[in-house]
Amino acid sequence: MSEEVKKHVFKPSPPIxxxxxxxxxxxxxxxxxxxxxxxxxxxxxxxxxxxxxSDWGGGKTTFLNMLExxxxxxxxxxxxxxxxxxxxxxxxxxxxxGEIGSLRNQKSSNSKLANKNWGNxxxxxxSI
Numbered sequence: 001m002s003e004e005v006k007k008h009v010f011k012p013s014p015p016i017x018x019x020x021x022x023x024x025x026x027x028x029x030x031x032x033x034x035x036x037x038x039x040x041x042x043x044x045x046x047x048x049x050x051x052x053x054s055d056w057g058g059g060k061t062t063f064l065n066m067l068e069x070x071x072x073x074x075x076x077x078x079x080x081x082x083x084x085x086x087x088x089x090x091x092x093x094x095x096x097x098g099e100i101g102s103l104r105n106q107k108s109s110n111s112k113l114a115n116k117n118w119g120n121x122x123x124x125x126x127s128i
Contacts, residue, residue, distance in 0.1 A: 014059075014061075014062040014065075015027075015062065015066070016065075017065050017068075017069035017070075018069055019073040020073065022034070022066045022067070022073060023066050023070070026062075026066060028059060030059075030063050030066060033063070034063070034066055034067045034070050035070070037067065038067070038070060038071060038074065038076075041071075041076075052064065061082075064080070068080060077103065079100065079103050080099075081095075081096055086099075
């Protein structure tokens with residue numbers, strides 16, 4: 001196989017972000033976009049939904065991993081949920097609820113308010 005063909009067949013591994021250097025190895029220079037998005041997020045008073053749209057292989061997952069590491073470095077709590085990785089349940093809400101429960105257990109299991117709210121979430125889920 002020629003070097004020209006190899007260049008197009010084998011993709012390099014995506015950069016692996018860390019909380020200490022979230023955008024390390026980012027050849028697409030997404031740091032400014034991530035920092036601007038964090039500034040926007042920090043102004044929100046209510047929950048919000050955002051969409052990240054790009055073609056397959058466009059770097060969405062890599063950007064989200066970098067953004068999550070950046071948010072962690074700024075003491076934000078995050079929840080990562082990959083619908084493709086959790087596509088083994090008939091009802092995706094079950095796995096999402098499990099991920100929320102895991103985050104709750106990691107971050108705030110000793111908080112009375114967190115325990116009360118988690119109970120409300122579980123009760124609401126049962127009624128759905």
